[in-house]
Amino acid sequence: MLKKKITIALLLIVLFSFFSCKEDVFPKPSSYLRLDYPEAKYVNFENQCPFSFEMNSEAVIKGEKDCGFTISYPKMKATIYLNxxxxxxxxxxxxxxxxxxxxxxxxxxxxxxxxxxxxxxxxVFGMFYRVNGNAATNSQFYATDSIKHFVTGSVYFYAKPNFDSIMPATSFVRSDMQRLMETLEWK
Structure with missing residues (x-):
């Protein structure tokens, strides 16, 4: 009887070791969120104010008081504020x-x-600021002719300012804002 139990135990050990062997496990490679934005197409924005500029045709612009504007990017939850x-x-x-x-x-x-x-x-003279880190805004600028006109701009995202997570969107909107500043003209 003891011999029979030992034989069954050995048989079970061999069966378990045979079926428990699998291929080596390798860690999966890191994956990253892929955010593709369309190539920006710029249009000239004319208005009644003493300046004009080029802006992304996909953005939504809204006039505010005293020649201020908000330029919204609804898909990215971002807004550029111009004053x-x-x-x-x-x-x-x-x-x-x-x-x-x-x-x-x-x-x-x-x-x-x-x-x-x-x-x-x-x-047109000014300064473009690139703010890196988890700040509320990641880009700001001012532009002036030093005699009559002064324009400021800043971009804000309606999301927690986690710099790594919103990096692709910040780069996209930052380049649009830089283009706006570079194409600014006084009337």
């Missing part, structure tokens, strides 16, 4: 306010890159 102010011997204050607005994000930002902008033929 216009006339210069009345207060260029220093306008510049300080624009810079202060950008540097209020330094608490959450990893760094802020300044990119000066100069278009002498159109008399």
């Amino acid at each position: 216009y102010k006339p210069v009345n011997h207060n260029i220093d204050k306008l510049l300080r306010d624009a810079q202060k607005l950008t540097y209020e994000h330094v608490i959450k930002a990893d760094n802020i890159l300044e990119q000066p902008f100069l278009n002498s033929s159109k008399k």
Whole structure:
């Protein structure tokens, strides 16, 4: 009887070891979310205000008071806010306010890159700010002719500012905002 039990136990061990052997397990490669955005097509935006610019034809623009505009990207839950102010011997204050607005994000930002902008033929001078990190805004700019006109712009996403997650959308909207600044013309 003991011999029979030992034989059955050995047979079960052999069966279990035979059926338990599988191929080696390898970790799966990391996957990434693929976000494809259409190639931007730009159109000139003319208005009654003392400036014009080019904007993405897919964006939705809405006029606000005092020549301010909101340019929305509904699919990305993003909005560019444009504000216009006339210069009345207060260029220093306008510049300080624009810079202060950008540097209020330094608490959450990893760094802020300044990119000066100069278009002498159109008399457009300014600064484009690229804010990296989990700040509320990732791009801002101001543009002026130093005599009559001053425009500021900033982009905000209606999502938690997790820089890694919204990186493709921020890059897309940032390039549109930069194009807007570079095509700005005074009337």
